[in-house]
Amino acid sequence: MLDRLLGLLKVRRLAKAIMMEPKDNVATLLADAEKGEVVTVTSPSGKTTIDLRARQHIPFGHKIALVKIEKDEKVMKYGEVIGETTTPIEQGEHVHVHNVRSITWGKFK
């Protein structure tokens, strides 16, 4: 029913992402998101926490920034630090190897 309504209004389907812990500043996509698509972010309990627009195509399993993250700032997922940014990241941007570095990885020489 909702699908048909959305179809009639020519509104894009809502993509979904999941935020693992309240401290996180990224969410992981549960389906591909196109550039400009609205992404609904849910928490593990199923409640919607935020709606935001994907700034570029972000594939399933990849991460989207929930807020603006400055350069050299910590990226938080699972309530813990999973890396550091190498460049400032805007809200809604794709977060991955091109703008995040591992902190432990430096030990692997």
Next chain:
Amino acid sequence: MSFMGYERPDGSVGVRNHVGVMSSVMCANEVVLRIVEQASGSIPLTHNQGCGEYAYMPYNTLAGLGKNPNVAALIVVGLGCEIINPKSLAKDIAKSGKPVESVVIQEVGGSRKAIEQGVKIAQKMLEQASKIKRTSADLSNLRLALECGGSDTTSGIAANPALGKAADMIVKAGGTVILAETQELIGAQHVLARRAVDEKAAQQILKVIGKMEERMTKAFPIPVPLIAPGNVQGGLTTIEEKSLGDSYKAGTSPIQGMLEYAQIPKKKGLWIMDEVGFDPESVTGMIAAGAQLVAFTTGLGTPSTFPIAPVIMITGNPRTYEKLGDDIDIDAGTVIEGKEAIDDVGKRIYNEILAVASGKATKTDALGHKGSFAIYWPWPVPKQTTNKRDCR
């Protein structure tokens, strides 16, 4: 909270009631299999160790498996000249109060006589075991082994977090949960150490996982085995993220400390077992430490099972559940499809654990899978120095 289990003489509670036939050395494997063939209902426990310079290492594993509360009674079948003495092993396991006997092939006069004797004993044990009934047992008696295999992107965002919720519930109810596969925790050791119950446990975690990190770095000059191109393509950005996603299946309970392979935890709660090995080896260690059942997350699907403990298979990948559903008990892919919240899948897994503990057959149980059992060989301790076993 409680479940219906089999109470053993030493107070431990099993979720299954197996009569096991175990070889103390690989040379006795065939006799074990023939005994099991004729003693319908008994379970074979065969492996490829028991002799040579390092035979003392598998001893604890075999003893632990025999002492596991899922085993009602056990026959140890030995050859007679192996390093692991079958009679001593049997006596050790018999301290648990359950019926344990040994059959030594060289003593009784060959395989045929050994099979005959073994079948007689097994049939007597099966009869005795059939009289034991399930009674109500507190959840604090439960030890859950956690394992993952064939992981993919959905593991870290659906299957593992959901299992983690269930693991938290088990620990809160007084039970024990064991996480293993040290190499899957590299990059997350500081996080795990922070969750340790005390400074000693924290240091243990940092030291043990740190040692594994060093070993991996020296063995593999590039990071590929730890975070493969496929992982990166799937969305995993850093080793921290991958390891945290893996450790998430153990939930957020405080960590009691690190266990050695097959070491029985002295306290309840969440423990980490130090080992790196394939799934059969990894699960064997936790069952030898007393785990009565296994919760296994998979992304791509696997029918992994274990001889004396039921395996609850969980996938977070909806496509895998569709294709390999015959082998999978829990569909956590509903999270990916947006149909269910992680918390709710977690509750479903918890309920399934209680049901399986009380007797419900898992999918792979119903298929009749016997499962594989392998003993971890902690390299770089060298394996046999020559190909020929040193039969003294």
